[in-house]
Amino acid sequence: MHDWPGHSGSEVPAPTPVAWLTLGMLPTEWIPRWAAFWLAGGYDGSALVELAGLHGDDPHEVRALLPAALAECGVAVSGTDVAAAMEAFTHLTQLYADGKAGERWIVNKVDQILASSGYANSVISLPLGQLYGLDDEWAGGGVSSYAAEQLRLRRAHGAKPAAQARAARPLLSAAANPA
Known part of the structure; x- marks a missing residue:
């Protein structure tokens, strides 16, 4: 999902990329930056802080933290x-x-x-x-x-x-x- 029209990764979505996470199609290198903006926007939690501190070059690290960080933002991850x-x-x-x-x-x-x-x-x-x-x-x-x-x-x-x-x-x- 790296070829979004008119999207360079600079846009910060709301912390609701649940579908793309479930489908394994999330551009993980952008997520730590998004997490930092979610923190600045008022969301909080240890997983979110840790996620925001990642470099983003290891997709396994990002994917491991993302469900907990989303939960801290009040977003439930669908499993289907x-x-x-x-x-x-x-x-x-x-x-x-x-x-x-x-x-x-x-x-x-x-x-x-x-x-x-x-x-x-x-x-x-x-x-x-x-x-x-x-x-x-x-x-x-x-x-x-x-x-x-x-x-x-x-x-x-x-x-x-x-x-x-x-x-x-x-x-x-x-x-x-x-x-």
């Missing part, structure tokens, strides 16, 4: 891939609806989430999970009009009401006319 995928898919659709991510990037992230879940049927059956295979079709030379329509229909999945209105624009040009 389905709940994590649903949260991640909701975040992805919000990025898309807000115009911060393109359809091909979203399809790629959906594939990464499916791979992280071991292609669990329960995750594939989620609305965005049904885009399974679209990345291969896209890479193979084109996206069918059916696939483009499926992506268009799913882009409002979980988006906030204001974002849903923005998501109602015409059929995705990149999906309808692949490069």
Whole structure:
């Protein structure tokens, strides 16, 4: 998850990266910096302090401390891939609806989430999970009009009401006319 659109790691998210942690897709080198900002923002706890003091180059150290640090921030870590995928898919659709991510990037992230879940049927059956295979079709030379329509229909999945209105624009040009 290192290739976020317009994100260099300088943005500090709220201490709620639970879905990405559960799916094993969190950019661990950014987390100590985030933890420092969470401390400055009023959160506190020994695991959070220790996490903020890490360099971030050892993902095992970061991942070992993160659940306890999140708990100190009042964030519960979900243990199920389905709940994590649903949260991640909701975040992805919000990025898309807000115009911060393109359809091909979203399809790629959906594939990464499916791979992280071991292609669990329960995750594939989620609305965005049904885009399974679209990345291969896209890479193979084109996206069918059916696939483009499926992506268009799913882009409002979980988006906030204001974002849903923005998501109602015409059929995705990149999906309808692949490069």
